[in-house]
Amino acid sequence: MGCQDVLSRKTGVIVGDDVLALFTYAREHKFAIPAINVTSSSTVVASLEAARDKKSPIILQMSQGGAAYFAGKGVPNSDQSASVAGSVAGAHYIRSIAPTYGVPVILHTDHCAKKLLPWLDGMMDADEAYFKIHGEPLFSSHMIDLSEESVEWNIETTAKYLARGAPMKQWLEMEIGITGGEEDGVNNEGVDNASLYTQPEDILAIYNKLAPISPYFSIAAGFGNVHGVYKPGNVQLHPELLGKHQAYCKKELKSKDDKPLFFVFHGGSGSTKAEYFEAISHGVVKVNMDTDMQFAYCSGIRDYMVGKKDYLTTAIGNPDGEDKPNKKYFDPRVWVREGEKTMTTRVKEALDDFNCSGHV
Ligand SMILES: O=C(CO)COP(=O)(O)O
Ligand SMILES: O=C[C@H](O)COP(=O)(O)O
Numbered sequence: 001m002g003c004q005d006v007l008s009r010k011t012g013v014i015v016g017d018d019v020l021a022l023f024t025y026a027r028e029h030k031f032a033i034p035a036i037n038v039t040s041s042s043t044v045v046a047s048l049e050a051a052r053d054k055k056s057p058i059i060l061q062m063s064q065g066g067a068a069y070f071a072g073k074g075v076p077n078s079d080q081s082a083s084v085a086g087s088v089a090g091a092h093y094i095r096s097i098a099p100t101y102g103v104p105v106i107l108h109t110d111h112c113a114k115k116l117l118p119w120l121d122g123m124m125d126a127d128e129a130y131f132k133i134h135g136e137p138l139f140s141s142h143m144i145d146l147s148e149e150s151v152e153w154n155i156e157t158t159a160k161y162l163a164r165g166a167p168m169k170q171w172l173e174m175e176i177g178i179t180g181g182e183e184d185g186v187n188n189e190g191v192d193n194a195s196l197y198t199q200p201e202d203i204l205a206i207y208n209k210l211a212p213i214s215p216y217f218s219i220a221a222g223f224g225n226v227h228g229v230y231k232p233g234n235v236q237l238h239p240e241l242l243g244k245h246q247a248y249c250k251k252e253l254k255s256k257d258d259k260p261l262f263f264v265f266h267g268g269s270g271s272t273k274a275e276y277f278e279a280i281s282h283g284v285v286k287v288n289m290d291t292d293m294q295f296a297y298c299s300g301i302r303d304y305m306v307g308k309k310d311y312l313t314t315a316i317g318n319p320d321g322e323d324k325p326n327k328k329y330f331d332p333r334v335w336v337r338e339g340e341k342t343m344t345t346r347v348k349e350a351l352d353d354f355n356c357s358g359h360v
């Protein structure tokens with residue numbers, strides 16, 4: 001038995017009750033699905049290839065900056081219109097190509113801070129328009145990240161967006177407690193330590209507000225997470241806090257479920273297998289991976305460029321002869337493919353690390 005047994009749509013982008021069923025299955029079977037930040041068709045196919053080869057579900061997510069990149073860096077974005085257009089274009093591309101790879105895919109968008117809410121509004125306009133025609137939202141899920149605002153305003157506003165997505169059975173990931181490092185140009189490198197760790201009372205307040213609206217939500221609760229990769233010892237993760245949140249909510253809610261909550265692990269790059277494993281044991285069903293994937297993608301291209309330098313300096317002429325053409329070396333399908341291969345290898349490693357491989 002695999003995760004497809006609990007899904008009504010077995011391959012391609014899944015939505016609604018299938019997303020809930022997949023996360024429930026992951027929580028029960030103690031694995032997490034990597035959420036890979038994608039910025040182009042190339043990084044999409046590199047990720048899908050890994051999931052296909054490892055017989056695994058996968059989450060593809062676009063950040064606000066990644067979405068703008070999909071639209072083209074030359075498009076003005078002061079009103080978020082490029083991020084809206086880019087994420088919608090990326091979504092249609094992913095929806096179209098994902099079934100080719102034969103695995104279930106969750107189509108998600110990453111952090112959306114208060115100042116970026118016009119981006120989320122624009123995407124949800126597209127979701128509602130798509131829903132009118134197809135009976136499902138364009139995106140499986142979105143993230144809202146009001147973790148830098150007051151807890152009250154965070155929860156109130158998150159609830160409004162969850163209510164907007166509820167008729168479409170759209171998933172919403174929310175953040176409480178701050179992820180350190182950098183995201184969307186917001187630098188959290190100096191925030192004080194306490195705000196990196198979420199309190200159990202806040203988690204219960206979130207559950208109590210959101211659960212009556214819709215079951216389709218998850219919580220990115222800070223347990224010391226930091227975006228980026230740093231020297232060992234600089235980041236102190238406390239995944240055991242997630243276990244305390246689950247136990248506290250179980251008790252307060254008088255739930256028979258040991259793990260009533262779905263958690264998301266941000267800043268997955270650079271963490272240890274033991275940290276992933278412990279977080280997963282406490283109900284983490286999604287681990288975000290960006291920085292390690294960027295490095296992997298870059299390293300394949302870097303090694304190609306350095307190794308083939310003498311074949312890339314002029315269009316004609318290389319160590320094999322001064323009139324030899326270099327077209328087959330500088331064709332982007334050749335060197336971009338090298339980045340895809342190294343990224344695919346790194347995604348496969350994440351699938352293994354999160355015990356996600358083999359569930360399809
Ligand atoms: O959390 C992330 C995206 O939201 C990714 O974090 P890393 O870049 O540390 O993998
Ligand atoms: O939030 C963190 C992700 O790594 C996205 O990063 P980005 O805003 O540089 O695309």
Ligand SMILES: [Zn+2]
Pocket residue numbers: 111145147175178179183
């Ligand atoms: Zn955040």
Ligand SMILES: [Zn+2]
Pocket residue numbers: 111179183227266267288
């Ligand atoms: Zn993040």
